[in-house]
Amino acid sequence: MNAHDRNFSPVPEALDSERGLLGALMTSSEAYWRVSGFLKPDHFQEPINAEVYRTIGVMLEEKRAITPMTVRQYLPAGQGEATSARYLAGIIADAMPPVAAYDLGCSIVEAWMRRMGIARLEDGISMLRDMTADTSPGKIFAEVMSSLDGLAQVDESKEGAVAQAVDGIMERMTASERKPTVPFPLDQLREIMGGDMEAGNLYGMLSSSGEGKTSLALQIMGHAATQGHPVAFLSYDQSEEQCVDQIASQRTGIENTRIRNRTLTEREMSTYLDALADIKKLPLFIRKCSSSVDGSAQLAAYIRSLHGKRFRRLDKPALVVLDHSRKVKPRNENAHEGRIAAEANGVFKQIASDLGLVWFNLMQRSSFGTKRKNPRPIDADIYGGESGKEDYDGVFYLYRGHKYLKAQLATADDAKDEDKIRARFAREKWEEDEAEVGALKARFADPSRWYRLRFEKEFTRYVSKRSADEAERNEPGLF
Template identity: 25%
Template sequence: MNDAARKLAPLAKDQADQHYREAPNNLEAEQALLGAILVNNDAFYRVSDFLKPVHLFEPLHRRIFEVAGDIIRMGKTANPVTIKTFLKADEKVGDLTVAQYLARLAAEAVSIINAEDYGRAIYDLALRRSLITIGEDMVNIAYDAPLDMPPQSQIEDAERRLFELAETGRYDGGFQSFSDAVTLAIDMAATAKDRDGHLSGISTGIHSLDGKMGGLQRSDLIILAGRPGMGKTSLATNIAYNIAAAYEPEVQPDGSFKARNGGVVGFYSLEMSSEQLATRIISEQTEVSSSKIRRGDISEADFEKLVACSMMMQKVPLYIDQTGGISIAQLAARARRLKRQRGLDVLVVDYVQLMTGSKKSGENRVQEITEITTGLKALGKELNVPIIALSQLSRAVESREDKRPQLSDLRESGSIEQDADVVLFVFREEYYVKNMEPRDEFDPKYEEWKMQMEKVKGTADVIIAKQRHGPTGTVKLAFQSEFTRFSDLADSSFTQYEH
């Protein structure tokens, strides 16, 4: 054998070994777990919260685990006799029939005490197999370099799949059984029963709004729209801070945290800097005018109030990203990262028209907005969080006699209306009445204007123009413009529920 052949021999052996590498699995652990379940059904409940049939490697073991789970959930006993009728009688495992194999699993079962350890081992191996699949796909796609998947798209796709794997233990999405969906619905009702205010969603901190919406529902896209000067950013900031300030974490069995009340908020501020946003929130909390804070026109007592407030606010889980012109793909990637690192319960985007889509839709702004709203809706579902997206309204509002916004006023695309689960309009009549002030105070119309101004001063309407799972209607709120603060109206807080 010459030198070249000698050098190539071990390489060829390595490649042969690699070629026959088997996906990580542990059939003995699967057999031990199934045996423990067949002997004592309590073993199933030790693993059912994290282990699903798809996590088992052997197809027959998946079927046994699935059938056993269905029988146990129905309150019946799962054992070799009751399970075998649901499996193919003619299927063989080596020389054994399925019935004999089930009897063998039960006969060789070890203690139920080890069931959870076996379950964890099986689950970890399933994750490793999924990681291998994602890794192989990444390598193959990178080698093929398909035209429809540039490197940036591949990174986003890999990041999404890894995120789903980290969150749920599987990344394929796929169908979910109706029984799982029913369980989730009952869990949601139980959570609402225990939560402050008995809301199925996350409380906005404004009771009259919660009364109409039931809080912010997970995976919903909530469009908050209004003309400039109406206070849509103020309302979004108020809600974001209320949710973050009410945050009460609850430790889960796996060591992670879940919000019992309030939540962790991610705020994409494409228009204002984080410092401007913080000034608004400090002003709202301390009742010191934001213009005075900016000018430094504050007393020693006010300054002490600001310092005390800022120290309290530093503990609040509100995270601000002030990147201007962010694309939907970048926004999704950062939101996933925030959820993995800090947790995430609500996402706010201020505002949709300042975001960019992909280069493909760059020529057509309507297509671009469609891509953005569709992307936001998909992101809300993926992260299982409500997304509040602010939007501008067209100037058509200004040319009408009645300045109250309508769904048709949503700017640049009908997709905003279609993709949204909830559409809220902020409308402050005070803004328009103020601009109609007669120049001469001796004008006969001046008294009439003054009366009208008194009627609308310090109030704002939040119009619920669309809501998939609740009524439409108008909620009247109090608005203090100097502190940019929305709150419940003292006298009408009880009438908002009747619609």
């Protein structure tokens, strides 16, 4: 057998990435500016895909609207109106979230580089086979190496290109575009986290049992769904009906206990039923999970399926809320807590990035942290410690000091110990219905900010509690 007789693999292609990216461009011009610095029409394998990409770029530079109807008129005449309409409909059906544009662009360029590399190496082989008298193997090697080096520079141009990032930011600023976000229901949450929750990010809320973290999570979910964001609630604790009843209580102002016991007046029943009808229309999906079955892989598969069937129909990023992360079945139950948390968070972060959604974990504090003399939440209380914290883009805590005051008084050794406990908590002047929120990790916020909220236990919801001394405490200095 000759040395050159081989079974070659198919030519590298990224047709799915090409269609997914073009679909993203049809839904958001932001996707174009994420790839325009390094992705060129020549990088596309399918000629019609290259033409659509080139056309979209020209239209955006002319500040014209991008829709299937506006783009279709510029497709090659040979396509035919019916064919081009079917083609664009298929592109929209295969659309990926705008946040995935960069990765899709990279895969397109990579496939192009592989095709070009194969072609240039094959050219070199041909030149070596049929070498003429006016050249030499060394010259052929140098020519091939120079050609491959040019391809390598294309690969480097998309890695960390600050100029391209700046161009993209400037284009979005000029077009008054913002990164897609899921809104918080309370200004205090927005302020401690440096803004609303950005698509593609992983967030967390840390609290202990009985402090109202599920109530606040349902409040966040209800607000997001009302604003048109699809919401998925993965609950290991509450059933679908319990979640819906709690959301109805928050929306109507009817006590949750009376809703559960069905002791409503005729007027309240009418209000409650109207609220249920409104909730039914919301893009809200609730799944009751099992700690003996549902691990991070099962949750990821469910969200990917839900995204393909439901989320992609809406033009706003989805919110996924997990209650709570300690209940997720680990792949290796004997592994260290930090490794378990890091592995699960890595999966959730990847899902958020791939699908362009927000993943929000509720975290139950460990008993060790709640037994400290000063039980105020700290970084070490995050599930998994430093290892568990790494993948988060933002984490905030929910803390009700009065709860810990009562717990410590109940186990005080004597009257003297009680006095010490009261003095310790008196410095912060806690009221029974107060809770504090503050950041444990926030990329673009002042970590010293924290705010008090008021918990309306009858309706299991939090409301703003601003005061003059709070405003003064959080007033930024000159430097």
